[in-house]
Amino acid sequence: MLTTGVAYAMGGSPGGGAGGGGGLMGLLPILLMFVIFYFLLIRPQQKQAAKQRDFIKNLKVGDRVVAAGGLHGEVKGLTDTTITLEIADKVRVKVTRSAVTGSSQDAAVPEAQKPA
CATH class of the missing domain: 2.30.30 (SH3 type barrels.)
Incomplete structure (x- = not known):
């Protein structure tokens, strides 16, 4: 009886389909959000900081x-x-x-x- 319970616990998913590829698809939205965050927030701030440094340097x-x-x-x-x-x-x-x-x-x- 105990062996049967362990066998069911080790078995595959009841749907029979493999769950492969879920890791990459799970990371895709996070990577997409990072790219959007970079182009909307980080890059413009870096350009502004470089412009400020040049202004101060050329006084x-x-x-x-x-x-x-x-x-x-x-x-x-x-x-x-x-x-x-x-x-x-x-x-x-x-x-x-x-x-x-x-x-x-x-x-x-x-x-x-x-x-x-």
Whole structure:
């Protein structure tokens, strides 16, 4: 009686069909989701980070930038790790290069509005 129970436990599926190929078909949706995730999220983020690195690397004296915290200023000095920004007349601050978030088009004050 015990031998019969073991034989049934070791037997194949009652449908008689082989279950081969299920592993690959089970992984296909996961792989497809990863590919979609890569092209929609990871790749654009990598392009944006590369663009930001190039922008920071190519800064020069006189460029108007925005730093972290919303500081708008003009680049007055550069080192390997820091940038000196003039945020007002005779007011200069040092920030790290990584704190620069982008170019400042609207930070420029027209010459007619500058105090004498």
